[in-house]
Amino acid sequence: MQELTRVTLQNEMDLILAHKRSMRLAELAGLSLSAQTTFATAVSEVARNTIDRGKNGRLILMVNPDQREKYIIAKITDEESQTKHYEGLTYARRLVNKYNISFDSKETAIELYFEIPVSTKLDIQKLDEWKKIFRNEPAVSPYDELKRKNEQLQDLAQKLEEREQQYKMLTNALPIIIFTLNEKGELIYANEWLKRFTGSSLQQLNTTHWKDIVHPDDYDSFSVLINNQQLSATRASAIKTQCRLRHRNEDDYYWHMASISPLNDESGKLLYWIGYIVDINAQKLVEETLKNNHELKEAQRQLKENQIVLETNIKELNRSNQELQQFAYVASHDLQEPIRKISFYSGYLLDKYKDVLDETGLSFLTIMLSASKRMRKLINDLLAYSRVERQQLxxxxxxxxxxxxxxxxxxxxxxxxxxxxxxxxxxxxxxxxxxxxxxxxxxxxxxxxxxxxxxxxxxxxxxxxxxxxxxxxxxxxxxxxxxxxxxxxxxxxxxxxxxxxxxxxxxxxxxxxxxxxxxxxxxxxxxxxxxxxxxxxxxxxxxxxxxxxxxxxxxxxxxxxxxxxxx
Known part of the structure; x- marks a missing residue:
């Protein structure tokens, strides 16, 4: 369903607007004058009931462009969730082709469906044309004009609020401090990162002029950003400076890049300054280290070479480890057969020839059989250990x-x-x-x-x-x-x-x-x-x-x- 226009339902003047726009929709849909009147009457009956007994009611006029069944639809809603009988609906439902009532915890909605000729062409271009007609339709009374202006202002205010929320969400999502200054150099907005880092509110920073946050040695250069006289005199497209800022939970200062740019209106008049503060502490530490230690490059080169050697050694160690595992597996596997034979024939000799062997021979065979069993057990355990290393988990x-x-x-x-x-x-x-x-x-x-x-x-x-x-x-x-x-x-x-x-x-x-x-x-x-x-x-x-x-x-x-x- 495509929405074409809507009317808030608060008083009798709104009821007139609802009737007029329902008539207009039925006219655009190609209905006869009597059908237009029938549809508008049904809408008016339910709308009157909503104005009398509802809360924050509104009428939404829509169209169902289905090729098999085409309807113009009037949806009347209010914030009173109730199941009580609607007097206006009793009469209105006899005037339309079908209707629907729905309730939830927030509102009650009544939909009136009025069938229109199947031959009526309803494509995107036609619907856009109808929307434009309703949007540009002249006001029928001063009240209608005021109502439209008020609705436009409300829509504009809502869009501004939505954009402001989007802007805040965007700035809070970025891992940098974003802020705006007025002509006097006072903070008028800052994202959450400023308070997270400094622990101070906008009012506190404006009162202390950032003196508790900026390193004393860097304050003179930073003060250019918040000095209203210097800001008023400058015509620069951007002002940048590097300074150290103290973290809220620490005594250490961290290097940051601070920058502000003017935002002017169409006439060139300054509206406010937009600024950002970016953490460059790591970069500064590297620069200072490079400046104070000329051997660092050589150390970095040597470290890289050592890392390459280490990686090579690790790969070689892994290769050797894999070869050792393979050797242990193959060797243990190949040793199984001779050990099995030693064990078998030793046991066979003890079983078949113990009567012809002296005590020393029997002792040697017993020792040999015991040793072969221990060797076989050791081989099996080596195979088990090797499988643990080799198999894919x-x-x-x-x-x-x-x-x-x-x-x-x-x-x-x-x-x-x-x-x-x-x-x-x-x-x-x-x-x-x-x-x-x-x-x-x-x-x-x-x-x-x-x-x-x-x-x-x-x-x-x-x-x-x-x-x-x-x-x-x-x-x-x-x-x-x-x-x-x-x-x-x-x-x-x-x-x-x-x-x-x-x-x-x-x-x-x-x-x-x-x-x-x-x-x-x-x-x-x-x-x-x-x-x-x-x-x-x-x-x-x-x-x-x-x-x-x-x-x-x-x-x-x-x-x-x-x-x-x-x-």
Missing amino acids: QFKPVSLTQIAQEVVKDLELLVSEKNATIQVDELATVDADEGQMHQLFENLIGNAIKYAKDDVPSVIHINCKPIDDQLQILVKDNGIGFDEKYLPQMFALFQRLHSSEKYEGTGLGLAICQKIVSLHNGKITAQSQEGEGATFIVTLPISHSSSVTQEKDWLANGLPEYKPAHK
């Missing part, structure tokens, strides 16, 4: 409760053999790699079972608690424990606190846990006392942040270029 929501329960089920034989009890509380869901979470829980639970006391059934409790945007996972056991002074070496490669004769292992299990947690941007530590059990604490971000990807990019492509931050 696939982050997605992972239920740690489900992961822990699956691991407990996988370790069912070991749990039964050790007569262990594992309690898994309801855990949270985090963004993580599902496979690596499974390996993490498998290593931690297996570690807790391995270091159980000989004469005490193993009891393991797994729970978690949120801390800000992170999740802390605790795996607590009642095993042999350890002295916390050995904590740093526990997560290093091939480090063991106990002999392999009593406790099997390669010293890679906790190192793998450390690597998995590190790749998830988390931390792992433990608390324990000898003979009192241990609690391993894993802290992971609940939602995977971009810092992990950024860290991997830095390692792959070199460190980012250092850029000093401006205070």
Whole structure:
């Protein structure tokens, strides 16, 4: 629907205007005189009811240019939200083709639809022509003339207010101080940045003439901007100066560029001055440093060369690291077959030929078989560690409760053999790699079972608690424990606190846990006392942040270029 004109409904004079303009719209739409009168009468009936019983009513005349059904529409609204019976509508609805009533918390709206001939041409050009007719239609009375002028003034005032708000929003959005001065050099407007920086209002700055803000050594040059005699005498297109201004919360002064330009009317008379103040502290610091230190350029050049060398070394280190990972994977994989054969034939000899071997031979074969098993375990752990380094992480929501329960089920034989009890509380869901979470829980639970006391059934409790945007996972056991002074070496490669004769292992299990947690941007530590059990604490971000990807990019492509931050 296209709006053509509107009339405020406040008194009987407005009712006359409503009737006249309704008649005019019906005439433009090609309706007969009787149809014009019928439509205008219906509009007048509802408009009279709105004037008598409504509040801040108005009439909006519109047209529906649909090709199948064309209507002229009168929409009468008021700010009284009510469902009471409208006396005027009872008669008006019999005069129009259809009507509609709507209510909300702000207003009541009645729409009267009057059908017009389908042959009537209603394109954009025609509608613009109708709008122009209503806009330029001569006033029917002095009241109409005054009403139009008043509405124009109200529209103008609203547009001015909107533009003023837009101007304030724009100036407040810009990261510079923007202000205006009158002929006397007094502030008449400033955006929010001025008070944010100085902590002073416009009145305070006008009273103190900025003396509490501007550095004493720079005040004479700055005072040109606010000196009314100098401003009146100058004919410059712009006045600029550099000065130091004190921040509201600090005793330090920061360099700024201050500039003002005159705004004149058409006759050349000064209206006011427009100014801005820009922070140039970083630029001044660089200039002063360059002036006082001739070796800076050489240092910058050397720093750049060092950075290039550093980036080259990082790339070379990454390449070597990747080659080492590949070598560890390939070497471990290729060692599987000979170790398997050594283990197989050693076991075969012990099984088939133990009766023909002396005690020394049996001892050697037993030692060989045990060593081959430990070697195979070490190779498998190396492969596991290598896979942690090599595989691409696939982050997605992972239920740690489900992961822990699956691991407990996988370790069912070991749990039964050790007569262990594992309690898994309801855990949270985090963004993580599902496979690596499974390996993490498998290593931690297996570690807790391995270091159980000989004469005490193993009891393991797994729970978690949120801390800000992170999740802390605790795996607590009642095993042999350890002295916390050995904590740093526990997560290093091939480090063991106990002999392999009593406790099997390669010293890679906790190192793998450390690597998995590190790749998830988390931390792992433990608390324990000898003979009192241990609690391993894993802290992971609940939602995977971009810092992990950024860290991997830095390692792959070199460190980012250092850029000093401006205070």
